[in-house]
Amino acid sequence: MSEERQEMASKQQINTELLMEALYSEKIDDFRAEFLELHPYDQAAFFGELKDEERAKVYNFLSPEEMADLFENLESDEEDFKDVLAQMNPNYAADMLSNMYADDAVDVLNELDKDQVVSYLTIMNEEAAQEIKDLLHYEEYTAGSIMTTEFIAISANQTVRSAMYILKKEAPQAETIYYIFVVDEDKRLAGVISLRDLIVSDDETMIGEVMNDRVVSVSVGEDQEEVARMMRDYNFLALPVVDFQNHLLGIITVDDIMDVMEEEASDDYSKLAGIADLDTIDRNPLTAAKKRLPWLIILLFLGMFTASLIGRFEDTLDKVAILAIFIPLIAGMAGNTGTQALAVAVRGIATGDLEKESKWNIILREAGTGLITGAVCGILITFVVYFWKGELFLGALVGISIFITLIIATLAGSLVPLLMHRLKIDPAVASGPFITTINDIISILIYFGIATAFMSYLTK
Amino acid sequence: MSEERQEMASKQQINTELLMEALYSEKIDDFRAEFLELHPYDQAAFFGELKDEERAKVYNFLSPEEMADLFENLESDEEDFKDVLAQMNPNYAADMLSNMYADDAVDVLNELDKDQVVSYLTIMNEEAAQEIKDLLHYEEYTAGSIMTTEFIAISANQTVRSAMYILKKEAPQAETIYYIFVVDEDKRLAGVISLRDLIVSDDETMIGEVMNDRVVSVSVGEDQEEVARMMRDYNFLALPVVDFQNHLLGIITVDDIMDVMEEEASDDYSKLAGIADLDTIDRNPLTAAKKRLPWLIILLFLGMFTASLIGRFEDTLDKVAILAIFIPLIAGMAGNTGTQALAVAVRGIATGDLEKESKWNIILREAGTGLITGAVCGILITFVVYFWKGELFLGALVGISIFITLIIATLAGSLVPLLMHRLKIDPAVASGPFITTINDIISILIYFGIATAFMSYLTK
Numbered sequence: 015m016s017e018e019r020q021e022m023a024s025k026q027q028i029n030t031e032l033l034m035e036a037l038y039s040e041k042i043d044d045f046r047a048e049f050l051e052l053h054p055y056d057q058a059a060f061f062g063e064l065k066d067e068e069r070a071k072v073y074n075f076l077s078p079e080e081m082a083d084l085f086e087n088l089e090s091d092e093e094d095f096k097d098v099l100a101q102m103n104p105n106y107a108a109d110m111l112s113n114m115y116a117d118d119a120v121d122v123l124n125e126l127d128k129d130q131v132v133s134y135l136t137i138m139n140e141e142a143a144q145e146i147k148d149l150l151h152y153e154e155y156t157a158g159s160i161m162t163t164e165f166i167a168i169s170a171n172q173t174v175r176s177a178m179y180i181l182k183k184e185a186p187q188a189e190t191i192y193y194i195f196v197v198d199e200d201k202r203l204a205g206v207i208s209l210r211d212l213i214v215s216d217d218e219t220m221i222g223e224v225m226n227d228r229v230v231s232v233s234v235g236e237d238q239e240e241v242a243r244m245m246r247d248y249n250f251l252a253l254p255v256v257d258f259q260n261h262l263l264g265i266i267t268v269d270d271i272m273d274v275m276e277e278e279a280s281d282d283y284s285k286l287a288g289i290a291d292l293d294t295i296d297r298n299p300l301t302a303a304k305k306r307l308p309w310l311i312i313l314l315f316l317g318m319f320t321a322s323l324i325g326r327f328e329d330t331l332d333k334v335a336i337l338a339i340f341i342p343l344i345a346g347m348a349g350n351t352g353t354q355a356l357a358v359a360v361r362g363i364a365t366g367d368l369e370k371e372s373k374w375n376i377i378l379r380e381a382g383t384g385l386i387t388g389a390v391c392g393i394l395i396t397f398v399v400y401f402w403k404g405e406l407f408l409g410a411l412v413g414i415s416i417f418i419t420l421i422i423a424t425l426a427g428s429l430v431p432l433l434m435h436r437l438k439i440d441p442a443v444a445s446g447p448f449i450t451t452i453n454d455i456i457s458i459l460i461y462f463g464i465a466t467a468f469m470s471y472l473t474k
Numbered sequence: 475m476s477e478e479r480q481e482m483a484s485k486q487q488i489n490t491e492l493l494m495e496a497l498y499s500e501k502i503d504d505f506r507a508e509f510l511e512l513h514p515y516d517q518a519a520f521f522g523e524l525k526d527e528e529r530a531k532v533y534n535f536l537s538p539e540e541m542a543d544l545f546e547n548l549e550s551d552e553e554d555f556k557d558v559l560a561q562m563n564p565n566y567a568a569d570m571l572s573n574m575y576a577d578d579a580v581d582v583l584n585e586l587d588k589d590q591v592v593s594y595l596t597i598m599n600e601e602a603a604q605e606i607k608d609l610l611h612y613e614e615y616t617a618g619s620i621m622t623t624e625f626i627a628i629s630a631n632q633t634v635r636s637a638m639y640i641l642k643k644e645a646p647q648a649e650t651i652y653y654i655f656v657v658d659e660d661k662r663l664a665g666v667i668s669l670r671d672l673i674v675s676d677d678e679t680m681i682g683e684v685m686n687d688r689v690v691s692v693s694v695g696e697d698q699e700e701v702a703r704m705m706r707d708y709n710f711l712a713l714p715v716v717d718f719q720n721h722l723l724g725i726i727t728v729d730d731i732m733d734v735m736e737e738e739a740s741d742d743y744s745k746l747a748g749i750a751d752l753d754t755i756d757r758n759p760l761t762a763a764k765k766r767l768p769w770l771i772i773l774l775f776l777g778m779f780t781a782s783l784i785g786r787f788e789d790t791l792d793k794v795a796i797l798a799i800f801i802p803l804i805a806g807m808a809g810n811t812g813t814q815a816l817a818v819a820v821r822g823i824a825t826g827d828l829e830k831e832s833k834w835n836i837i838l839r840e841a842g843t844g845l846i847t848g849a850v851c852g853i854l855i856t857f858v859v860y861f862w863k864g865e866l867f868l869g870a871l872v873g874i875s876i877f878i879t880l881i882i883a884t885l886a887g888s889l890v891p892l893l894m895h896r897l898k899i900d901p902a903v904a905s906g907p908f909i910t911t912i913n914d915i916i917s918i919l920i921y922f923g924i925a926t927a928f929m930s931y932l933t934k
Binding site for chain 1: 511513515638641642645651652669670673674688690705706707708709711728729731732733735736739740742743744746747748749758759760762763766767769770771773774777778780781782784785788791792795796797798799800801802803804805806807809810811813814816817818821839840841842843845846847850851854855858862880906907910911914918
């Protein structure tokens with residue numbers, strides 16, 4: 015998407031009735047008059063609710079170019095692009111893809127089978143097909159995969175006037191006209207100038223004099239999350255993407271970055287909750303269950319393992335059944351502490367704050383935090399059990415278990431994601447339920463271990 | 475922050491050595507030459523690492539206006555604005571505040587005591603003080619609290635030429651020059667035109683002819699999360715803020731929205747993990763522990779309640795100690811299912827997807843999902859226990875408990891946030907650990923309830 019259409023603001027109320035009526039009575043002019051006034055996002059929202067036969071009418075009413083605007087706003091998590099394209103005439107679909115911004119077209123093509131992609135690319139406009147091919151081979155989640163090649167590049171040796179001329183000419187195609195990038199004769203990135211600076215500069219000034227040559231760029235293989243962080247920190251509206259020799263390959267615009275931010279936040283969140291892909295709302299319990307079951311089944315077996323661990327202490331349990339009543343408390347505390355530490359570490363890695371710190375600093379701080387929370391909770395529980403059950407020894411046993419458990423759980427919660435980060439695994443994979451279950455197991459071992467060792471005190 | 479400085483791209487490497495050397499040897503020109511070339515974000519990063527006496531030197535080297543650029547990029551979670559301002563000469567501080575964008579100045583003043591705010595406002599530039607006063611009384615997290623009043627408004631009855639003239643003149647003050655808002659004689663919002671459209675329009679065209687009059691705006695009391703959603707969906711770079719009579723009060727720019735998105739994501743995430751305020755990385759275990767303890771202590775007492783519940787089944791436990799080994803499994807499964815359902819509901823509310831659905835649809839779907847996951851996990855565990863322990867009845871007991879528990883836990887996990895949303899409470903407050911503990915309790919009641927009822931089969 016570009017700003018070209020960002021200002022095509024719309025009434026927030028879509029006149030669905032009028033549109034449906036025009037659609038069914040084949041009043042093409044009425045339909046177009048109302049529909050094309052809408053912001054493409056609203057067009058896509060309307061289109062998303064239509065049945066297949068109604069969509070077929072829309073294709074007849076709109077040109078491939080108009081459809082391209084709409085399609086750029088269609089959500090990949092709500093539509094199966096494969097099905098939608100299959101319903102179109104292949105030439106219409108190819109024409110539409112040619113008219114989409116290359117980065118958006120790539121998003122669509124990525125959902126198709128390889129042979130379908132090839133067949134569309136062969137019937138597409140050649141120039142557009144080449145741009146798309148160039149983008150298709152960048153790895154997902156990298157700067158290359160979210161950049162667009164439709165940017166405006168000029169030379170430092172031209173005047174502001176000629177730059178303005180180029181800008182007016184290229185405005186309809188370019189994703190943004192608010193940053194103009196300056197390249198040397200080898201297409202290496204040399205500088206940047208904003209439209210803001212351009213319009214206040216004198217017409218005859220050379221671009222080289224007014225451009226900023228300390229331009230921040232990202233490498234094409236950079237993680238998209240890092241790109242988002244830079245965009246946010248520096249308040250850029252667009253960021254140039256370069257290869258290792260500083261050749262300008264494309265640009266990333268802020269609207270795409272907002273989508274990346276949303277995606278990454280949703281991703282971290284879903285992993286903390288132990289659920290695959292939160293992006294879609296499932297209308298159907300079966301698909302919802304499918305997403306939740308993998309983790310639940312893994313946890314079921316981890317839970318069986320925990321059960322077998324407690325089973326080893328059956329003798330202890332047989333003698334002192336009251337021990338069982340504290341199992342959920344201790345396991346729960348361990349799980350929660352671990353999740354807290356995990357969340358802090360995952361966010362710290364995501365925001366880059368943790369990178370600045372030394373490994374030992376982090377370990378020491380987390381150990382300290384575990385020590386404090388462990389001591390507070392341990393002492394508290396000792397007294398509560400003592401006053402409630404009148405058993406100091408049992409209280410102390412639970413208290414000491416909580417104390418040790420919280421230290422270890424805090425360390426585990428933060429070290430596991432840090433370790434994964436060093437091993438270049440997404441730390442958010444160490445999701446909440448996983449850490450929780452690991453800490454369950456550790457806590458139970460500690461609790462029953464201590465209880466068994468001091469059994470004589472408990473049974474007297 | 476505005477785009478004015480967004481293009482002031484910087485080398486990403488800050489030459490700290492050169493800057494420190496210039497600072498200590500009082501080489502003001504060297505310092506300024508290097509420092510002012512930096513992007514304000516990098517200036518702020520450098521400033522953030524300085525000691526108090528070094529900062530005092532910086533104040534001498536930079537004008538209040540230059541300091542304002544830096545200050546706009548200082549992170550409120552890493553600096554105590556109160557302390558930093560206190561170190562400045564009050565007139566210098568007031569001058570700096572006058573030169574900051576009003577929305578950023580408000581962020582700073584919001585951290586101070588009321589009497590300090592008043593004293594700064596009295597010595598500040600009068601116009602800037604008035605703008606800030608206007609913004610200060612909007613409630614936190616509303617559109618009003620994040621908007622700025624430094625926008626460009628023109629009339630529909632002027633030509634493109636005269637609009638361009640205004641634009642060039644106001645460019646240095648305005649937060650964005652890429653959208654120009656059109657107001658009628660009563661300052662009511664009438665339309666919008668982008669700089670993109672402006673520069674391709676003929677000089678003598680009237681604004682009324684080229685502007686878009688279907689302009690999307692937000693109400694001043696709108697939730698900032700909703701504003702972020704609109705900005706992302708419509709790919710706007712700025713959004714006008716109006717009162718109930720459609721008077722244009724201010725604008726919200728995309729860079730501020732990126733901060734809102736980050737803040738809201740972090741907020742939801744921290745609540746799922748049961749930890750207050752993840753925004754800051756604590757260098758100190760004591761402050762880290764302080765943030766984590768409140769939830770841990772609440773959970774400790776909830777855990778004691780769970781323990782006392784199990785205590786009521788002490789007889790059952792005494793007779794069949796083996797029951798205890800499945801407690802963590804059942805409680806864990808309940809907790810995890812609940813967290814999954816909670817995460818789905820909270821995200822659904824945040825993205826607005828759930829608003830479109832009827833209450834009963836959601837309840838039915840979640841019940842269905844619980845039924846499926848419950849049946850799969852229940853049957854699985856029955857067989858596993860049967861093959862492992864050779865006890866079909868015990869297996870069935872655990873299986874049935876899991877089945878019922880998962881249905882109830884799924885419903886609880888989704889209904890609690892939905893209910894809170896209807897009651898206008900932030901649904902994310904029903905944080906992960908809270909739902910987990912509630913579900914722990916429910917699951918244990920079910921498990922021991924069934925076990926006690928069928929005790930005779932277990933002990934025979």
